[in-house]
Amino acid sequence: MELRRLRYFVAVAEARSVGKAAERLRMAQPPLSVQIRKLEAEIGAPLFRRGTRGMDLTAAGQALLVRAGEALALAADGVEAARAVAAGRRGRISVGYMFVLANAMLPRLIPELRRSIPGVDLEFAELSASTREARLLDRSVTVALCMPAIHHPEIQVARIGAQPFMLAMPIRSPLARLGAVPMAKLQGRPLIALPPPEQDPASSAVAALLRRHQVVMPVASRVETVHSAMSLVLAGEGLAIVPACAQLGAPRGIVFRALRDATDSIDIAVCWRRDTHSPLIRTFLKCAERVVARL
Amino acid sequence: MELRRLRYFVAVAEARSVGKAAERLRMAQPPLSVQIRKLEAEIGAPLFRRGTRGMDLTAAGQALLVRAGEALALAADGVEAARAVAAGRRGRISVGYMFVLANAMLPRLIPELRRSIPGVDLEFAELSASTREARLLDRSVTVALCMPAIHHPEIQVARIGAQPFMLAMPIRSPLARLGAVPMAKLQGRPLIALPPPEQDPASSAVAALLRRHQVVMPVASRVETVHSAMSLVLAGEGLAIVPACAQLGAPRGIVFRALRDATDSIDIAVCWRRDTHSPLIRTFLKCAERVVARL
DNA sequence: CATTGGCATACCGAAAACGTATGGGTTGAC
DNA sequence: GTCAACCCATACGTTTTCGGTATGCCAATG
Known part of the structure; x- marks a missing residue:
């Protein structure tokens, strides 16, 4: 027939x-x-x-x-x-994001996306650094919001912004009295660290920062997420060096200070498979750039 | 595409x-x-x-x-x-029938049809003699159960049986004592008649019967259906000459007697449009023939 | 009896699809 | 590193199918 x-x-x-x-x-x-x-x-x-x-x-x-x-x-x-x-008028886009970016970006990103691509189903998944790469490669997420970017031959990266590192400490910490904390003051203080560099590239950026300023901070604890790090900082277990956007959603009792004479920053990037040619990715990128610009 | x-x-x-x-x-x-x-x-x-x-x-x-x-x-x-x-494995067949045949045929015909053509939707409509023809011609019914048959160049007829005429009277009528009523005994008695021959061909069969035996029965009333006729007979308004199958479903208090020396009968027929070639009609015909054979 | 309206048939040219042969890129083995 | 295997793409000739024109047949109409 x-x-x-x-x-x-x-x-x-x-x-x-x-x-x-x-x-x-x-x-x-x-x-x-x-x-x-x-x-x-x-x-x-x-x-x-x-x-x-x-x-x-x-x-x-x-x-x-x-x-x-x-x-x-x-x-x-x-x-x-x-x-x-x-x-790109219809379809589905699945976004893998990292926890630190959730509070800073999602509340603005989601309405922005709904406005730009109203016929498209959105899905969000909070993914750790290691799973984001795997989920991109097996296509179970379309794009990933990363900090920093994923480096892989199959994965395309677009840098959409950067975040300076800041020091997170309990409000009663002596360092909290300073407006910006000189790097030298960190010498010997306990650090709440994220997973080692091979699992989370953000750690290596922090490590490089400390190494460059010849500061040694003993690792008091390793935690999985910035959220956990904040809890330990609040408990007085140590200090954390985290991207500035972590301030949003941080618990009361924690204060953030800039690191004087440290201009280091960590890239925020959108990552996707090179062979995914959906126009939704361009649109997503535009939305994410607008949101990051207003951070 | x-x-x-x-x-x-x-x-x-x-x-x-x-x-x-x-x-x-x-x-x-x-x-x-x-x-x-x-x-x-x-x-x-x-x-x-x-x-x-x-x-x-x-x-x-x-x-x-x-x-x-x-x-x-x-x-x-x-x-x-x-x-x-x-x-003919699926579809729809719409059956127009006349009131007199309903009690005699439908209780057996419907299960017979459901068994023979299980995938087919059945619809039944009680139709007067005049509307049956019109509804066949405009295809709003597929087949009609008629007594007697419809004659029209576009309509095909299959005779499936015949019914002798019987006399319907109140149980206390003097004629009820006879086993079979001679035609001569009807002379001058009031008749409950059906619509005139141009509207209902059954009337002309009755008229022919009376004429042949040189019996005159004054028309006491004309009614639309056999059901109405039975009511008037019960009320003592007169006698009715009806096909034998009218006994089924007749009210209590009415008895039926054969008419001695009258061999007249009226045909039961299935009628349909000549240009309707559905195999369902053949199946319907077979079912109706089986049912009539057991009357 | 001619005319009209509507579908069917016949034939021809055009377009689409299929098969065979072949090219090119990547993978994996020796 | 070369070679074979695998898989998809392209090219070209053949066959099938489709659409257009011309025409026939039938019934209804005046």
Whole structure:
């Protein structure tokens, strides 16, 4: 069965006449007549009663008409759906983000996305540094919000901003009295560290910062997330060096201070598979850039 | 859009490979490859990612796949439905019947039909003699159960049985003591008549019966249905001459007697439009014949 | 009896699809 | 590192299908 036949059939059924239907289809009457007869041969039963005043559906024709109309609509809908997805008007985008960025970005990013791509389903997943890369590669997330970027030959990176490092400490810490903390003051103080560099590249940025200023901070604890780090800082276990955006959503009782004479910052980036060519990614990127610009 | 393309597309999507799909479709690989690319050109977007190990659906391809599968199923279903209707395995049959036959036939006819044509929707409508013909001609009923048959050039008739006329009277009528009533005894007695012959051909059969025996019965009342006639007989307004099957469902207090030396009977027939070629009509006819044979 | 309206058939040219042969890129083995 | 294997893409000739024109047949109409 071919859709052309069904289209012709529906046209003839609606016009109740081969001639009228041929006119509407902008074709000659004889080939249309032939196609209708071929359709009847294919079904194995007459679909029309031929009268002297046109054509009239038989019961079998009526049964076919309903399904034929639906099938035509579905095929057209399928084409339109595929085009809409390809154009980024519809579809689905799954975003992997890291915990630190959630409070700073999501409340602005989500409405921005809904406004820009209203027909698109959004999904968000908080993912650790190591799983973000795997989930990008197996396509279970479309894009990842990273700090810093993921480096991998299959993964494309777009830097959308940067965050300076800041020192997080309990409000009653002596350092809290300073406006900005000189690096030298960190010497020997206990550090609440994130997972080692091979699991979380943010750690290596912190390590490089300390090394460059020749500061040694003993690692008091290693934690998985910035949220956990804040808890330990609040408990007086040590200090944490975290991106500035961690201030948003940090518990009361913790204060943040800039690190004087440290201009280090950590990149915020959007990452996605190179072979994912969805226009949704460009749109997502634009939205994320706008949000980061207002941080 | 043509279904061939969609079939090929679904095959390639499921096989995740042009070569494998071509094998399953029993065709060569290159033309399949060409068709897929033509489909992509028609959509205006790639539907597959070409890897070194086969083909993989893009998001747009996934959107199309769902609808394509449904459209294919619907088209196949439409063909099957049309064939089933043409073969009488499915469909709808609308039966116009007359009131007198209802009690005698329907309780047996309906189960018989449900058993013979389980996939077919049944509809029953009690119709007067005049409307039965009109409803057959405008196809709002498929067949009619008639007594006697409808005569019309467009209408086909199949006689399935006959009913002798009987006399209906109140139980206390003096005639009720006789086993069979001689025609002569009817002379001068009041008759409860049905509509005149031009509206109800059954009346003319009764009139012919009386005329042949040279019996005159004054018309006490004219009523529309046998049911009404029974009520008037019960009320003592007169006698009624009705087909024997009217006994079923007649009210208590009415008795029926054969008419001695009157062999007249009235045909029971199934009528339908000549140009209605549904096999359901043959099946209906067989069922009705079986039911009438057991009356 | 001629005319009109509507569908069916015949034939021809055009378009689409299929098959065979072949090219090109990547993977994996020796 | 070369070679074979695998898989998709392209090219070209052949066949099938489709659409257009011309025409025939039938019934209804005046």
